[in-house]
Amino acid sequence: MNYLRRFIKKPFPFFYSYILGIFFLKLRNYHKAKMYLMNALKVKQHKDPDIIFWLGIINYYQRKFDKAESLFKHAISINPGRGFYFYWLGEVYLQKGNFEDAIIKFKKALEFKTFPQGALSKIAFCFKELNRLDDALVYYDKALKFNSNSPDILNNKGICLLKSGKVNQAIECFKEALKILPGDSNILKNLGYAFIKNSNFSDALGVFMNLFRYNNRDISVVNNIGYCLINLSKFKEALDFIERGLCIEPNNKDLLINKITCLYKSGRYEDALRILVETTKTTEKDYYINLIGLCLEKLGKFNDALIFYNKAINLNPKNPYYLINAGSCLIKLNRLKDALNFFDKALEIDPLNLLIYQYKGYCLEHLNQTEEALICYNKAIGLEAKEANL
Secondary structure (H helix, E strand, O other), rough: OOOHHHHHOOOHHHHHHHHHHHHHHHHHHHHHHHHHHHHHHHHHOOOOOOHHHHHHHHHOOOOOOHHHHHHHHHHHHHHHOOOOHHHHHHHHHHHOOOHHHHHHHHHHHOOOOOOOOHHHHOOOOOHHOOOOOHHHHHHHHHHHHHHHOOOHHHHHHHHHHHHHHHHHHHHHHHHHHHHOOOOHHHHHHHHHHHHHHHHHHHHHHHHHHHHHHHHOOHHHHHHHHHHHHHHHHHHHHHHHHHHHHHHOOOOHHHHHHHHHHHHHHHHHHHHHHHHHHHHOOOOHHHHHHHHHHHHHHOOOOOOHHHHHHHHHHHHHHOHHHHHHHHHHHHHOOOOOHHHHHHHHHHHHHHOOOOOHHHHHHHHHHHHHOOOHHHHHHHHHHHHHHHHHOO
């Protein structure tokens, strides 16, 4: 280093300033890197695209994305024949959430065969963020042709498949990724989520319990263990884990919902109701209001339950299940015509919900509208058969 500095005291020759700039950049000493690169740029009369590019890289790593964008564009304007200029401009757009422009720049980088695996996986990621999942999967597959053993690409492809509803394929992707990177917590979590999506709560529980052994303070892990145990009807064990999580984060929304759900499903309606009433003192969320209605209905307080269902509907009129709950409560109050109004509104939102047709059919049958009731029952049977085939 001292040997190099002797050459650059007076004046600052371009080569040594440039080399020192890159040297300090690799050491992440951005202040010195910028100083030496700026000296090199002065020698080149501010027209060297490579130095401008490296200054852009420094700003990128300092998270000064607007400045980095300006510098990369300047480098491209001087020399549009460098693929890595476009690649890093794509990275800037990705960091700024400008996914459309990022895709354009990464594709431009591919024309120069610059970082093909990286560019392909970045394009796939951008498509995933834009919810263009089919396009994302195409590019993840292209990236895997360059490196079929990349756990990151396999994991991201699995996430895409999971979002696309292709749960079994997602599970296989996560398993392949874990063969390459065993014990990775992010991949294991995604595998657990996929098992939950498939209603395979036993396998999901096994995954999350494995994660819990390594980190028993990870709230998402503790919460998912509780959720799996609830769905396996192991309510006491579920409540133990949920309480453990609440000791760490007393106001965690997901844990509170799981605690209420656990109490509700285990028949402890009054305990669930007490927590809900306390919760709604600070936040009047439609989800909690609806749960109060469900608890009151289970306690046989139908008129009170109906008040809360209507309140939930006013807060979120597009949720068909709030309308279904109000309708089913009205059936118990023998107000069948009023119930029909709620089921008709629910069908406007969710016309393929077989539960609504079953309830509507029941109301029509007991109002002696037999033909209309049969139409509803047949519709429900058709939808049930379609779901079974799927």
